[in-house]
Amino acid sequence: MSSSVLPARLALPEPSRAAFLLDFDGTLVDIAPTPEGVVVPPGLAEALIRLRERCGDALAIVSGRPIAQIDGFLPGVPFAVAGEHGLAIRHEPDGEIERATLPPLPQGWLDRADALIAAHPGARVERKHSGFVLHYRACPEAGGALEAALRPLVDEAGGAFHLQAAKMAWEVRVSGIDKGSAVRALMARAPFTGRLPVFVGDDITDEDGIKEARATGGIGLRIPDDIPDPEVLRRWLHALAEGSGWAG
Numbered sequence: 001m002s003s004s005v006l007p008a009r010l011a012l013p014e015p016s017r018a019a020f021l022l023d024f025d026g027t028l029v030d031i032a033p034t035p036e037g038v039v040v041p042p043g044l045a046e047a048l049i050r051l052r053e054r055c056g057d058a059l060a061i062v063s064g065r066p067i068a069q070i071d072g073f074l075p076g077v078p079f080a081v082a083g084e085h086g087l088a089i090r091h092e093p094d095g096e097i098e099r100a101t102l103p104p105l106p107q108g109w110l111d112r113a114d115a116l117i118a119a120h121p122g123a124r125v126e127r128k129h130s131g132f133v134l135h136y137r138a139c140p141e142a143g144g145a146l147e148a149a150l151r152p153l154v155d156e157a158g159g160a161f162h163l164q165a166a167k168m169a170w171e172v173r174v175s176g177i178d179k180g181s182a183v184r185a186l187m188a189r190a191p192f193t194g195r196l197p198v199f200v201g202d203d204i205t206d207e208d209g210i211k212e213a214r215a216t217g218g219i220g221l222r223i224p225d226d227i228p229d230p231e232v233l234r235r236w237l238h239a240l241a242e243g244s245g246w247a248g
């Protein structure tokens with residue numbers, strides 16, 4: 001698929017009506033061997049800033065990562081950021097980070113996570129405010145065993161937490177808040193409100209954001225179903241930032 005096919009098929013709202021809500025890993029940037037090994041390609045930040053300007057600031061990143069990490073990779077780029085799948089939201093640059101009230105992680109779960117990665121060399125734990133991720137990209141054969149160990153743990157917690165399949169990772173997450181609720185929260189405030197969301201993601205966690213965007217008359221796109229890969233998405237975003245590829 002060429003980069004020109006993608007926008008031609010879409011009834012993209014004009015810039016004054018569009019709000020871009022973009023996932024980070026596997027969407028804006030290519031997947032890397034480790035979470036900190038991600039490379040932001042040259043020119044991406046500048047293109048996103050130009051796109052944000054063209055859309056009256058209505059550009060947000062909606063990520064599973066903590067907001068601080070998005071700030072590290074894309075400093076000063078998005079107007080708003082939702083982190084940790086919507087558990088933390090900053091609605092404007094330099095604004096306060098709003099955090100949902102979260103249940104404490106049950107005692108012993110982090111020790112269990114440490115024991116699991118010790119038992120599976122190459123696996124690693126990524127701690128988040130409200131849960132953790134077990135990454136097994138360096139030991140793919142451990143994926144099944146990690147799931148088998150984690151699932152009973154979250155099942156015993158009575159629904160407060162759930163196990164999320166991610167890319168070569170299992171994430172223990174708080175239930176009830178997701179990228180769909182993040183899209184709703186972002187779209188309820190200026191400069192997003194009154195616009196149509198254009199959400200782009202690549203992973204299972206992005207399905208909530210995609211559904212929410214579509215349900216509210218916007219556009220939800222998933223890599224690779226709708227866009228082959230992050231490189232094609234970046235080319236499209238560059239074109240939109242420069243003013244080409246818009247409908248009409």
Ligand SMILES: O=P(O)(O)OC[C@H]1O[C@H](O[C@H]2O[C@H](CO)[C@@H](O)[C@H](O)[C@H]2O)[C@H](O)[C@@H](O)[C@@H]1O
Pocket residue numbers: 023024025026027030031032033034035036038062063064065066126133135137166167168169203205
């Ligand atoms: O919602 P996203 O912005 O797409 O973040 C999803 C998760 O991304 C990171 O993990 C994934 O990307 C890593 C870097 O490419 C990769 O090494 C790992 O295997 C992937 O699972 C991040 O570490 C997680 O916290 C995010 O939830």
